[in-house]
Amino acid sequence: MSRGIHLALHPYGVGGPGQHGLWKDPRVAKNASIDIGYYIRQAQAAEHALFDALFIVDSQFINATYPAHYLNRLEPLTLLSAVATHTRHIGLVGTASSTYNSPFNLARRFASLDLISGGRAGWNVVTSFDTGTSRNFGLDEHLDYATRYGRALEFVQVARGLWDSYEDDAFPADVERGVFLDPRRLHALDHVGEHFRVAGPLNVSRSPQGQPVIFQAGVSAEGRDLAARVAEGVYAPGGTLEQAREYYADVKRRAAAHGRDPEHLKVFLHGGPVVAATDARARRREREIFEEDNDFDRNLALLGRSFGAYDFGVHDLDAPFPDVAHLAEKGGRTGAAQIIRRAREQELTLRQVVESVAAFRESPFVGSPTTVADTIEEWFAAGTLDGINLAFRTDDDLELFVDGVVPLLRERGLFRTAYEADTLRGHLGLPVPANRHTRVRERAGG
């Protein structure tokens, strides 16, 4: 089944970008995003459907224009640790910034989650999208692009080194000999690099999956390359089938170029399916959602987010899209550069750009259960995805997918009928990394 499709659940809470009005839905609890019970129920529903993982995105910056879910939400690892003890199989992926954390602390927190969950932790490494984050961490300016990505790579390398501090047989706990720890199985790291100096060792041992699974979500060449070098899952930007295929082929090729097995880098597409009894009803529902949530002023403010919290309100909405190329360049902002390119090619006004960016969030997975299953199968066969990160507006929408679409995927042999593993690596068909010190020792015949 590791050749099947992987499914993760991305909870929307009271609603993120493109979901500004979600909190108004009477089925959505107004405190969902800060209610641990909401997350536990989401995880349990996803586990009941045999999903691979719960996937929690995050940021460390807000202002009053941000979507409801962003304004007030639980820190991902605190959240996932609570969820861990109320689930038994599902993977638990949390987003954390490599720009605004230190490796020892973050490695320790993920290692702890990995032990608490029995080997189900994953870390979605981001370099922090929101420019304003820097001012919450004593910096006037967001670290520049190259620094952010250089730091991210070294951060993951350090975390992995710390996670191998103890070999798996480090604790004989032999009462007769009076030996709790075998000190030869404890290893300092003594890392000295461009961004970090970390002596180690870490005071947490390995879980049944060896190390947490590394995810990454980056669009640029640097982001793709980071994913290709160190990630085992990637949260892909999506887009059209053609764009998704290009992205998929590109990151797999990059992984191979780094000497890795491309099968060990799983590409997850974002999917906000809209399922209804018939295709016509699903499309009607999609239009309703779009109109309901299409708050122009919010979308204008959020467009600025992609350009480093730029205020587009100062420009004429019906004049040609303003020249903001310097903002995209300065931040190395790939998404922003794409928007500028499209605006120029299609000669769009600022108003048209805001509207088209909102429309861009539409999902390919809209229709009756059969249509959605067909589309997923088609996109899978076309080489665009290994998995889908599914976001649902309400529990009803989750249920429509789980009861309508998932059984069809099962019938077609595309999704598991039972958990075959207890760890996230197991679900994803990823190998358990051997401890580096054990490997060296065994190679030396020690």
Next chain:
Amino acid sequence: MSRGIHLALHPYGVGGPGQHGLWKDPRVAKNASIDIGYYIRQAQAAEHALFDALFIVDSQFINATYPAHYLNRLEPLTLLSAVATHTRHIGLVGTASSTYNSPFNLARRFASLDLISGGRAGWNVVTSFDTGTSRNFGLDEHLDYATRYGRALEFVQVARGLWDSYEDDAFPADVERGVFLDPRRLHALDHVGEHFRVAGPLNVSRSPQGQPVIFQAGVSAEGRDLAARVAEGVYAPGGTLEQAREYYADVKRRAAAHGRDPEHLKVFLHGGPVVAATDARARRREREIFEEDNDFDRNLALLGRSFGAYDFGVHDLDAPFPDVAHLAEKGGRTGAAQIIRRAREQELTLRQVVESVAAFRESPFVGSPTTVADTIEEWFAAGTLDGINLAFRTDDDLELFVDGVVPLLRERGLFRTAYEADTLRGHLGLPVPANRHTRVRERAGG
């Protein structure tokens, strides 16, 4: 009952300082310190006994000479978040360093724990005892004393500012008016200080107790002063009745000098009670434990920990205690300075110092249930404590205390017979701090 004694449980796991041999006890699971089930059961047992809090200590540095529990243990907030959803009343206090964290991240994690637990979070602020911690965070040297304590004070002030980002009525979530957030109730912090610049706002709202409770554990004048200025609970160093009384009076006096109500700073003494059917049996048990755990080499290594990871192994054990005053001065190490003073006054050898430091850890609470209850009552009446942080070797020892001593304390009106509150502040009789922005607004008649 806020005039009664407060009881917290400090889990020993597989054994900390002075408990080197605990892991050998057949009743102690070899993986207790990394088993979330162990902590959940400890918390549930403590909650069943109506204790005020579970108290988790921590450090971010180890080497192979450290006690078993320190070598491999879960990160406190990840741990407590999992415990939160399996308990309903008990407070959850986690230790975290103000030296090796950043305020935005740590404030967010404690705010999340506070929401997940429904207002039961506490933060034990430490400046990191272990000198070697610095090398896990890119620094060759531990920050010096004044910097550590200056940073700690400003850190708590920033965290409290961030915790007040949202006023309690910030989210009308009014569907008819289409207003989720009232932006006038969201406040940036814009803190610029000596150690931190933090813009805010925090993306987490307040819990039913307003803000997490601040604990502190420091011995020096600087430590006491930090406690007196910002702490609501203090984990006191203990010692003889006379020393404990002096400490208690001193921190209360300091709190009053800072314009605070001394009742709002609760002093917790460390207590590792040894309870048995008779006084003689309890004393025998205490001697057994002492001899069993009295590993001289370990204690020698741990003595070095108090002097900034100094290796006393280079000195003659039977010569007078070496001149290491410069180490105590350099780190501003109060505990170390006390040891030096005592060694000089009593003309002790190094060997005698190692032995006396181990003996210093003895508990005053040893005897039959009646004797232990009497002693607690006596120490309480003598003005040495508002609460006790209780550490037990095994579940049997916890049970002996809960079934034997706690009912006697209840009979004497010294401990609650039911929870009267659902928050940690409620248990401790601490006021819920009004949001600073609401206060200003209401004062202005807004």
